[in-house]
Amino acid sequence: MVAERKLNEQNLSTILPKHGVVPCQNVYVYVNVYVYTYVYVNGSALGGHNRCAIIRLRVRKRNVGSQFMNIFCITNNKGGVAKTTSAVNLSYALADQGFKVLVIDTDPQCNTTYSLLGNLENAKTLYDVLIDHEPIEQATIPTKHKNLFIVPCSINLSAADLMLASAHGRERRLERALEPVKHFYDFVVIDTPPQLGVLTINALVACTDVLIPFSLTTYSLIGVGILEQTMQELRDNLDLKLPILGVFACLDDHTVINRNVLHSITVRFQDKVFQTVIPRNIALEEAHNQTSSIFEYQPDSKGAQAYMALTNEILERVHHGR
Ligand SMILES: Nc1ncnc2c1ncn2[C@@H]1O[C@H](COP(=O)(O)OP(=O)(O)O)[C@@H](O)[C@H]1O
Ligand SMILES: [Mg+2]
Numbered sequence: 566m567v568a569e570r571k572l573n574e575q576n577l578s579t580i581l582p583k584h585g586v587v588p589c590q591n592v593y594v595y596v597n598v599y600v601y602t603y604v605y606v607n608g609s610a611l612g613g614h615n616r617c618a619i620i621r622l623r624v625r626k627r628n629v630g631s632q633f634m635n636i637f638c639i640t641n642n643k644g645g646v647a648k649t650t651s652a653v654n655l656s657y658a659l660a661d662q663g664f665k666v667l668v669i670d671t672d673p674q675c676n677t678t679y680s681l682l683g684n685l686e687n688a689k690t691l692y693d694v695l696i697d698h699e700p701i702e703q704a705t706i707p708t709k710h711k712n713l714f715i716v717p718c719s720i721n722l723s724a725a726d727l728m729l730a731s732a733h734g735r736e737r738r739l740e741r742a743l744e745p746v747k748h749f750y751d752f753v754v755i756d757t758p759p760q761l762g763v764l765t766i767n768a769l770v771a772c773t774d775v776l777i778p779f780s781l782t783t784y785s786l787i788g789v790g791i792l793e794q795t796m797q798e799l800r801d802n803l804d805l806k807l808p809i810l811g812v813f814a815c816l817d818d819h820t821v822i823n824r825n826v827l828h829s830i831t832v833r834f835q836d837k838v839f840q841t842v843i844p845r846n847i848a849l850e851e852a853h854n855q856t857s858s859i860f861e862y863q864p865d866s867k868g869a870q871a872y873m874a875l876t877n878e879i880l881e882r883v884h885h886g887r
Contacts, residue, residue, distance in 0.1 A: 635883055636753040638772035643788035644759035646780045647815035649676040650849055652756035657858035658876035660712035664751035668715040671768050672758040673723035681708045681715050683856040690719040694742050696728055701742040726762045739767040761795055774810035781814050781823035810882060813875060815843040841875040
């Protein structure tokens with residue numbers, strides 16, 4: 566009610582073009598532009614006539630001091646399935662809803678690092694954390710978005726498998742590093758390299774939930790089968806739960822093959838498959854080139870709409886059980 570009264574007092578047109586958070590005592594109203602055609606607060610329509618404004622207002626209590634944070638590991642052994650694109654845009658969308666988000670780039674190709682920070686020089690990175698046992702706070706860098714932080718990667722981590730080959734507890738280094746900062750973030754999003762080495766295993770061990778993007782191609786279908794098998798081996802060998810929060814389709818070109826692959830994936834993963842399908846959208850590629858998220862680069866694009874819808878589906882699943 567606090568939020569409804571507050572919103573009614575405001576001239577809606579003044580908040581429509583804005584992104585951000587409107588604090589109302591201990592309730593926060595998150596304003597996401599470009600996604601929904603109706604305004605709902607606590608389930609009741611407030612501004613259905615504002616269709617052109619395309620906004621969604623979300624009301625929730627801020628998760629301050631939460632004992633639990635979700636650590637998403639975005640993984641797939643196959644390269645080019647949109648792991649990095651999803652990590653960047655999902656993190657940004659979560660941060661934009663007022664959540665405090667830490668992105669961890671575990672891929673020595675450093676694509677997530679580049680997309681969120683551009684070229685990086687003389688900064689501490691995940692290398693210092695995993696190899697030299699530096700506290701993770703030392704390698705955490707704020708991005709230009711206020712709720713979004715990143716632990717960047719660096720090319721020298723590509724030798725991690727060799728460097729950690731005989732190190733004791735090497736699979737648990739990231740998990741241990743995250744322990745002291747656990748209560749500071751609402752979400753941690755880990756991007757992974759396209760192979761199952763020590764870096765991906767660290768990400769899987771540290772996570773609370775696995776998110777699997779896949780492209781709608783025949784090879785991707787084979788790859789997802791291999792990934793499932795690998796995850797089962799990890800569960801057995803390292804005594805991990807590794808719960809799959811969901812799988813989602815990316816790079817949809819609306820072809821017959823795409824449709825058939827999606828059908829096969831749905832038969833295999835059933836209700837784990839998110840409804841949202843991310844279309845192929847050149848703006849997503851261009852956004853990387855501009856070192857921005859799709860929401861900053863082209864917020865009204867199909868790619869932005871799809872990633873916001875996916876984020877909301879993920880949040881529903883997190884909040885209402887898996
Ligand atoms: N939905 C999309 N539409 C167009 N290009 C995309 C889309 N998703 C990813 N890409 C592009 O495809 C390439 C591979 O995506 P990326 O996220 O780097 O995959 P991965 O991290 O799995 O290797 C990148 O050049 C990226 O910009
Ligand atoms: Mg990548």
